[in-house]
Amino acid sequence: MNALTLISHPLCPFAQRAAIVLLEKAVQFDRINIDLAAKPSWFLAVSPTGKVPVLMVRRDDAEDAMLFESMVICEYLEETQGGAPMYPVDALSRARQRGWIEFATSALADAWQFLNATDRSTADAKQAALRGALERLEAELESGPYFAGTAFTMVDAVFAPLFRYFDVLDPMVSQAIFENLPRVSAWRSALAARQSVIAAVGEDYAERFRQHLRLHQSIPRGLIDRRRADRRCAAMSASGGKLTADSLAVVVQDRTLMFTGLQTLSFHAVAVCTAHSLSACWRW
Ligand SMILES: N[C@@H](CCC(=O)N[C@@H](CS)C(=O)NCC(=O)O)C(=O)O
Secondary structure, three states, X not given: OOOEEEEEOOOOHHHHHHHHHHHHOOOOOEEEEXXXXXXXXXXXXXXXXXXXXXXXEOOOOOOOEEEEOHHHHHHHHHHHOOOOOOOOOOHHHHHHHHXXXXXHHHHHHHHHHHHOOOOHHHHHHHHHHHHHHHHHHHHHOOOXXXXXXXXXXXXXXXXXXXXXXXXXXXXXXXXXXXXXXXXHHHHHHHHHHOHHHHHOOOOOHHHHHHHHHHHHOOHHHHHHHHHHHHHHHHHHHHOOOOOOHHHHHHHHHHHHXXXXXXXXXXXXXXXXXXXXXXXXXXXX
8 A cells, every 4th residue: 555545536626636746746646536426434534625635644653644625735745745846946936826726726617617507508607707717828828838838837737637628528619618729729738648637537537527417417418419419410311311300300409409508519510410311311
């Protein structure tokens, strides 16, 4: 057993912060994922807030210490572990980075609420708030590839889990949110390619996240089903493309899920599907 154990949840963006820092610093650690819908009693006993992440620090001469709150954990790791520093040496730059970490937490909340919105007005408001935050970041970023230049710092570790959501959804969603933000987009790509960011989640992360959105019945969940809808269109065309009221309704219903909350998606998609069916129907 390692001296450090991260108590986590497979989808938690805050736990990812701690995992990224541990990986950046090449620290050996154990990870225990818990079910947040049925928190184990041992977890409730050690977590004052009932939230993950918690970092369990084994001490030979004393009882294990439990650290809670993601940034407290990250800063503890920064102070105690080797590897490249994740904060600038200069106090003013360090303070500014901490400000952007707070900003990231607020943007993360907007992203999460947008992705989980079950009504149109919340989806629109949260999408706009997230877009506004990213525009602000665009003005802040310089040459990259990371937030503060060539070094990967704590601000990178906290934004990576936010950007990851949009790698899982259809690129059309990301396009609506990231278009005309070249610096943010390049930063997002650089973070997605970073080994610590990749390894901070399990291989089943994407499927788990999609499953979460489906179960939650969120409005943007339709976006993860786009390919399924495309397959239906293709199947309908392949099978002679009978344009019945039912078959068209299936396609339109899938497409409507996408329109809701994301005006950037055009009716072009429906038109294409319908044209497919009509032309196949005509041939038939
Ligand atoms: N401020 C906390 C937020 C942690 C947090 O919200 N964790 C969520 C999972 S991502 C959680 O444990 N939720 C369970 C609950 O609220 O009951 C931190 O930075 O660590």
